[in-house]
Amino acid sequence: MKITIIYDNWEYDSRLKTDHGFSCLIEYNDKRILFDTGAKPEIFQDNLKELKIDINQFDLVFLSHFHLDHTGGFPVIYEKRKDLPVYIPISFRQKFSERFSEYPLEKIIPVSEKIEILPGVFSTGEAGEKVREHSMVISTAKGLVLITGCAHQGIIEILEGITKDSKENIYMVLGGFHFKDMSLGDIENRLKLLKEIRIKHPAPCHCTGNTGILKFYENYGSSLIRTGVGRVIEV
Numbered sequence: 700m701k702i703t704i705i706y707d708n709w710e711y712d713s714r715l716k717t718d719h720g721f722s723c724l725i726e727y728n729d730k731r732i733l734f735d736t737g738a739k740p741e742i743f744q745d746n747l748k749e750l751k752i753d754i755n756q757f758d759l760v761f762l763s764h765f766h767l768d769h770t771g772g773f774p775v776i777y778e779k780r781k782d783l784p785v786y787i788p789i790s791f792r793q794k795f796s797e798r799f800s801e802y803p804l805e806k807i808i809p810v811s812e813k814i815e816i817l818p819g820v821f822s823t824g825e826a827g828e829k830v831r832e833h834s835m836v837i838s839t840a841k842g843l844v845l846i847t848g849c850a851h852q853g854i855i856e857i858l859e860g861i862t863k864d865s866k867e868n869i870y871m872v873l874g875g876f877h878f879k880d881m882s883l884g885d886i887e888n889r890l891k892l893l894k895e896i897r898i899k900h901p902a903p904c905h906c907t908g909n910t911g912i913l914k915f916y917e918n919y920g921s922s923l924i925r926t927g928v929g930r931v932i933e934v
């Protein structure tokens with residue numbers, strides 16, 4: 700499996716533009732999955748071009764939640780690939796169709812419960828109080844890989860949901876963990892709780908925030924995977 704970060708707050712490859720938002724391409728077996736689309740269509744498009752990623756080769760789109768820093772780049776897909784299945788949290792169904800009124804109904808797949816999207820690729824099902832969101836779990840030979848958009852319902856809560864259902868180890872957790880508005884004390888407490896769930900490689904980015912990422916470094920050292928826009932991670 701290969702993951703390429705297309706949109707992120709942080710820099711990895713200086714040729715690419717950084718901005719508040721998240722998107723990545725997941726190449727798994729012979730499939731190409733677009734996870735979220737970042738905030739601004741122009742930046743999303745420019746980064747795709749610089750990374751030489753061709754949207755004609757995508758097989759499906761997964762939108763974690765309705766926030767614009769994850770769905771703002773969707774017009775790039777809407778313009779050229781209305782044939783792609785789009786997996787969205789069921790609570791986003793109405794808003795999605797209002798925003799993208801010409802998207803074929805049969806291609807919109809609202810997710811409520813945990814489902815298998817492709818062999819080995821799952822949605823956790825939507826959860827959360829204020830913001831409803833779903834995350835992606837991918838099964839690999841090294842263990843499970845979790846990818847989150849903003850983890851609004853809580854990264855620990857998402858992980859607990861996964862470990863409740865599966866005995867497989869968590870190999871990597873990548874995405875926004877939403878520590879950005881938390882106090883230092885809260886971040887430290889969350890990290891202490893997180894340590895009880897064994898994650899081999901955390902890969903925090905996007906809304907994890909400056910302090911959040913720094914604290915991840917302190918806690919996980921060299922097992923942390925550096926992220927940022929343009930980063931390619933092979934599992």
Ligand SMILES: [Fe+2]
Nearest residue numbers: 768849875906
């Ligand atoms: Fe976000």
Ligand SMILES: [Fe+2]
Nearest residue numbers: 764766849851
């Ligand atoms: Fe968000």
